[in-house]
Amino acid sequence: MTEHCLWRFSRALHRAINDRQREDLLDEDVDWAIYGPIDMFPFLGARRGKAAVVEVITQIADNVRVHRFDREKIMLGADSAASMMRYTLTALDSNKPISLRLAHFAQFKAGLLVSIRVLVDTFDLVEQTLGHPIHLPKIAS
Amino acid sequence: MTEHCLWRFSRALHRAINDRQREDLLDEDVDWAIYGPIDMFPFLGARRGKAAVVEVITQIADNVRVHRFDREKIMLGADSAASMMRYTLTALDSNKPISLRLAHFAQFKAGLLVSIRVLVDTFDLVEQTLGHPIHLPKIAS
Numbered sequence: 378m379t380e381h382c383l384w385r386f387s388r389a390l391h392r393a394i395n396d397r398q399r400e401d402l403l404d405e406d407v408d409w410a411i412y413g414p415i416d417m418f419p420f421l422g423a424r425r426g427k428a429a430v431v432e433v434i435t436q437i438a439d440n441v442r443v444h445r446f447d448r449e450k451i452m453l454g455a456d457s458a459a460s461m462m463r464y465t466l467t468a469l470d471s472n473k474p475i476s477l478r479l480a481h482f483a484q485f486k487a488g489l490l491v492s493i494r495v496l497v498d499t500f501d502l503v504e505q506t507l508g509h510p511i512h513l514p515k516i517a518s
Numbered sequence: 519m520t521e522h523c524l525w526r527f528s529r530a531l532h533r534a535i536n537d538r539q540r541e542d543l544l545d546e547d548v549d550w551a552i553y554g555p556i557d558m559f560p561f562l563g564a565r566r567g568k569a570a571v572v573e574v575i576t577q578i579a580d581n582v583r584v585h586r587f588d589r590e591k592i593m594l595g596a597d598s599a600a601s602m603m604r605y606t607l608t609a610l611d612s613n614k615p616i617s618l619r620l621a622h623f624a625q626f627k628a629g630l631l632v633s634i635r636v637l638v639d640t641f642d643l644v645e646q647t648l649g650h651p652i653h654l655p656k657i658a659s
Contacts, residue, residue: 412619413639417654417656419656440657450600450623452593452595452599452600454593457593459600459623468657479637480600480602480621482591494591494602496639497637497639498637499641499642501553502641503641506657511644513557513558513648515557515560516558516647
């Protein structure tokens with residue numbers, strides 16, 4: 378049984394972020410989105426095409442370093458994968474540790490990424506980045 | 519081919535929230551978590567066991583009404599499912615519309631839910647609930 382594309386993609390992405398190694402992991406027409414507040418984090422949001430995604434991965438590499446990740450949930454299809462993951466990162470500008478939960482849905486073609494959607498627990502991310510809690514009213518009955 | 523458990527669970531959950539209909543959809547020992555700021559939304563967070571989950575679904579029903587949901591991504595396993603979804607809700611106290619993206623990973627046993635983990639784009643949720651944007655500094659280079 379050959380290795381699922383997800384594992385190669387995951388290793389290549391982490392090497393791209395931490396070591397700036399570039400490997401061929403993206404389809405020319407890749408469709409990429411990480412949902413979140415782009416005013417605070419300009420490297421979040423949607424990108425289309427290999428050049429734009431290579432650029433945004435470089436921007437992510439300029440801002441964070443990945444220390445550890447745990448895949449809490451995973452589902453694999455023939456050319457698709459979804460995971461819920463917990464990341465431990467360092468924000469490079471402040472040297473602050475950030476612990477982050479995210480979910481991704483990815484689609485591959487011929488071993489290359491053609492589509493990924495990433496959802497992040499963004500409020501938690503914002504509070505950790507600010508370094509202090511945001512006061513919230515209690516809304517529920 | 520029989521219907522996947524996800525569809526029955528999804529219908530039953532939406533009926534429980536909107537119409538307070540109770541159907542047997544939970545395993546006795548169900549493990550439930552919706553990650554998010556529980557100070558603002560006490561019906562988020564972790565629950566264990568059928569009674570606690572029935573109670574939290576009632577709390578959710580006290581606070582929101584589901585108008586519409588679109589499954590943007592889905593993966594189905596034999597007894598498991600993951601989706602990325604976009605919900606249109608009304609917050610019942612303020613009558614405010616809320617549009618929400620979430621991802622869930624669910625596990626079923628004998629047709630009943632045994633485990634679910636839900637990740638929400640929480641910053642977007644908080645801003646929509648407050649009704650105004652939270653000012654954020656731009657952090658990235």
